[in-house]
Amino acid sequence: MSTNTETIQKLAQQDYKWGFVTDIEEERIPKGLNEDIIRVISAKKNEPEFMLEWRLKAFRHWASLERSDAEPKWANIKYGPIDYQGITYYSAPKQKKQLNSLDELDPEILSTYEKLGIPLAEQKMLAGVAVDAVFDSVSVATTFKGKLAEAGVIFCSFSEAVQKHPDLVKKYLGSVVPVTDNFFAALNSAVFSDGSFVYVPKGVRCPLELSTYFRINAAETGQFERTLIIADEGAYVSYLEGCTAPIRDENQLHAAVVELIALDNAQIKYSTVQNWYPGDKQGKGGIYNFVTKRGACRGVNSKISWTQVETGSAITWKYPSCILQGDNSVGEFYSVALTNNYQQADTGTKMIHLGKNTSSTVVSKGISAGHGQNTYRGQVKILKGAQGARNYTQCDSLLIGDKCGAHTFPYIEVKNSSARMEHEASTSKIGEDQLFYLQQRGLKTEDAVSMIVNGFCKQVFRELPMEFAVEAQKLLSVSLEGSVG
């Protein structure tokens, strides 16, 4: 056996570094899903009537889809049937009172964050990041509200937004991803327990990078996050989302919905580093990450930019998209998706051009290692009225070893002849030659591999906010350990 293979196999024995379970009292409702459960969730959250109605509408739609077996099956992913009645749809860490400071936080929760390397405390202020930490499904701590409030920015848990800003919620919730959009979005709309809400008022540039860390921590508890971000006219906001999850044997369903709305001259930058538990080396366990993310560039000259680094989850099903409605609006999608061992990813984007002179950029980097299957699925749609629309798509796949797969499904639909479309695609393998070259200069195999892969992803990483870019590189190296043959 070659030395490379040996090193790699040794590295492959390493376990998921962030797997641990925190022991916290939980408040649960019975397993399963029906209208009563929806009512309980809504009541527990003390929601106004319109929210309950909205949830029920979503539930009824979802139930009809489930009865007619309408769970989407077109993606290039394989998984067994999900027992939707076996899932607990609500769990929240028990808390007796509102917290005034972090010192009052359950020390167990604090130490979990520390293990995750998430400095919820003062360090973040120095780094200029406000954190709205979602622990399980309920937000337990929110910081930097003061500074944001000064600027007029609303950044809070979704539950709080429902209580304090019901008009905004009512106006925008479901306006980008309607309850009937798709199976998982309908499910999320019916049962979501919490999430984040951001509103940046007219002409305000949000003074901090907003970041939320999601984490699944209760066995057999599906996590359904809901995020709604609104950038009013001329506003700017950059939002960071990152997550890791502890080791579990059962598959855990994660079906989040994110809606972004950019009005005239507004900009939203949404960055994700996703590192849910990917399952073990045999493909057992791991998170099912079925996410609907969509942004609407409603206003003229608006811009929405998605950047994602997807290294975790057993299955990823995710297409952060842009609806380019306003004239001159801009949509961007930068993605790194890595699948190792038996991970599967079917991810990409949709760029829907409606307005005049709209432009979109898609850069997708797929990395497959082990038995991983990686699919890029993208749709660029230029509608009739989208005079002068432009799209640039670049889609690269990197294969590591000979048991993995890379697949590309680009759909292009052009109904206006003035459109300019560019599409580039490539598939390459990490060559023995490249590895040997770097080793010959003194770099260890694993460092050589991560250098090659990081180089491959550079175009995407440079779109990430600085501290995330560093985290993303680290993550990629960890996720790749033991992948080259």
Added chain:
Amino acid sequence: MSLLEIKNLHVNVDGHEILKGIDLTINPGEVHSIMGPNGSGKSTLAQVLARRDAYHVIKGSVSFNGKDLLEMKPEEAACEGVFLAFQYPVEIPGISNAYFLRSALNAQRKFRGEEEMDAMDFLPFFRDKLKLLEMDEKLMNRSLNEGFSGGEKKRNEVLQMSILQPRLAVLDETDSGLDIDALRIVANGVNALRSPERGFLVVTHYQRLLNYIKPDFVHVLVDGRIVRSGGPELALELEDKGYGWIEQEAAAV
């Protein structure tokens, strides 16, 4: 102690015996040149010294600086001071030349228990070497070898060598594909590194390079064996007469 001592080295590639008993000793400060026709095993020898996997040593020994080279992984050999200037340097997109070089240098320094060099110290050191090789600083922020011309790639190899400062530098046909100016520049780079503690093994087809890099010894490799060794005059003789006569002589033995 000799720097490199190769004894009765037999090497298989894809089941074929390519090297059939090589003996070669290089002392610190010496420049040896290996010449020979295509397919004689010159590059194989270079790759074995750099510890490439696909080259299987079936017999013999190689000691480097008193240590068993054949026990080393490629990165260990590199860190111990073996440098190979590749005949065909690969391209690695997205990694800047400068970043790569500093990473490599620091990997080696770390291995030797030395302190890593930070960017501030690295830069002036790096700029000196660029000047020596008459390379444009802009090349350094470009991806490693990506879109470099053949000549730029070869110069980049010698640049790496001057930064990593190996104990033994193996140049695998570094002269091939170089025009006369580039050849002179590359040779200058190599000559600047010549020192009493450093050894060179210069693999080449042509005598041309040896006009610029004066070897102490010339060895002729034919069909996996060194069939003749001599001084620089041997290279001139080969240039004059070709390899045919030596091949015939070797076959007659």
